[in-house]
Amino acid sequence: xxxxxxxxxxxxxxxxxxxxxxxxxYDNCQNIIVEFDNNYKTKTTFFDFMRGKVRNVYxxxxxxxxxxxxxxxxxxxxxxxxxxxxxxxxxxxxCYNNKFLNKNTTYKDCIMCEEWHNFQNFAxxxxxxxxxxxxxxxxxDKDILIKGNKIYSPETCIFVPHIINMLFTDSKNKxxxxxxxxxxxxxxxxxxxRYNGIHLGCFNTLVEAFEAYKTFKEEHIKEIANxxxxxxxxxxxxxxxxxxxxxxx
Numbered sequence: 001x002x003x004x005x006x007x008x009x010x011x012x013x014x015x016x017x018x019x020x021x022x023x024x025x026y027d028n029c030q031n032i033i034v035e036f037d038n039n040y041k042t043k044t045t046f047f048d049f050m051r052g053k054v055r056n057v058y059x060x061x062x063x064x065x066x067x068x069x070x071x072x073x074x075x076x077x078x079x080x081x082x083x084x085x086x087x088x089x090x091x092x093x094x095c096y097n098n099k100f101l102n103k104n105t106t107y108k109d110c111i112m113c114e115e116w117h118n119f120q121n122f123a124x125x126x127x128x129x130x131x132x133x134x135x136x137x138x139x140x141d142k143d144i145l146i147k148g149n150k151i152y153s154p155e156t157c158i159f160v161p162h163i164i165n166m167l168f169t170d171s172k173n174k175x176x177x178x179x180x181x182x183x184x185x186x187x188x189x190x191x192x193x194r195y196n197g198i199h200l201g202c203f204n205t206l207v208e209a210f211e212a213y214k215t216f217k218e219e220h221i222k223e224i225a226n227x228x229x230x231x232x233x234x235x236x237x238x239x240x241x242x243x244x245x246x247x248x249x
Contacts, residue, residue, distance in 0.1 A: 008032075008046070016052040017059050023049065040070070062089070063096035066117050073123035084126040087140050088119055091152050110142070113153035125154050133231050136161040144168060145239050158236050161228060167221055179247050181213035182206065195220070207247075214245040 011023045025033035029046040036056045044054045057068040066088070068075055075085040093100050094107045101107055116122040132138060141160045143149040149156045178184070181200075185192045189202040191209035195216050203209040225232075225240035 011049075013049060014052060015054050015056060017056070017061060019056045019059055021049070021054055021056070060117070062092050065096055065112065066092050066119065069118040069120035071120035071123070073120050073127075075119055082123075083130075084123040085119070087126060088116070088122045091116070091122075091140065095152065110150045110152070113151055115154070116152060130159055131233075133161050133228070136163065138162065139165040141165055141168075144243075145235065147243075158233060160232070160236060164224055164228065164232075164236075164240070167217075167224065178206070179210045179213070180249065181217070182209045210247050214247075217245050218243065 008026045009023055012020065014020055020037045021034045022036075023032055023046075024035045024041070026046070031043065032046055032049060033041055033043055034049060034054055035041045036058075038056070038058050040056055040058055042054065042057075048054055055068075057070055060067045073084060074082055075088075076082060081089060091112060094104070095110045095112050116125075130138070138159045139162050140152075140157055142152050142157050144160060144164075145158055146156050181193050181195050183192045183194070184190055185202065189204050191203045191206055193200040193203065193209045193212045195213055198216075200212045200216055201209075203212065221240055221243050225237050229237050
């Protein structure tokens with residue numbers, strides 16, 4: 001039996017993702033150590049080794065970008081994504097899922113910083129930065145702190161109440177490429193301005209119509225910021241209070 005066990009040390013095989021692994025320790029069929037080419041070692045069973053069911057946590061199995069990494073944070077629990085796992089996976093989808101990007105073009109050219117390719121790094125940041133507000137869904141936002149930002153990173157991202165995040169989902173009108181909130185109507189004043197269903201007036205010029213929208217929306221953002229002032233991070237409050245609506249938004 002001893003010779004048989006000794007012979008199994010050094011056995012090589014590929015796991016189901018194509019990574020090379022080698023048995024470096026063999027106690028019994030229920031207790032072996034395998035090593036991958038990247039020097040990652042893990043405990044498993046000989047049965048799983050032979051079936052290729054040994055995970056290399058450094059394999060980029062999420063859109064060829066993300067990997068689980070070594071650490072205390074679990075991507076799943078009871079076959080469900082953990083809260084940090086769900087946010088991480090959604091972030092990867094928004095950046096690298098072509099089917100999603102074809103339907104949601106506002107995320108075109110978005111990327112994740114290399115640090116967050118490793119789930120362990122993101123999960124640690126999530127643990128340190130996530131907060132909850134009663135009765136509010138919390139969203140991970142990348143472009144309130146830095147307007148127009150396309151990179152998900154510790155420096156650019158912050159958790160925000162969904163009601164705040166929705167303030168910044170506006171885009172330009174597809175029709176006539178007009179700024180958000182402005183519509184063309186019949187003369188004598190051809191430009192009509194609305195914000196969230198509220199009529200703000202009719203104007204002779206596009207600039208006047210947009211300025212009415214800009215003024216109203218910036219004041220509305222300040223009102224929401226003040227409502228949540230004592231519940232959100234100071235840097236988020238400051239970003240909201242100083243936010244400027246541009247005609248090119």
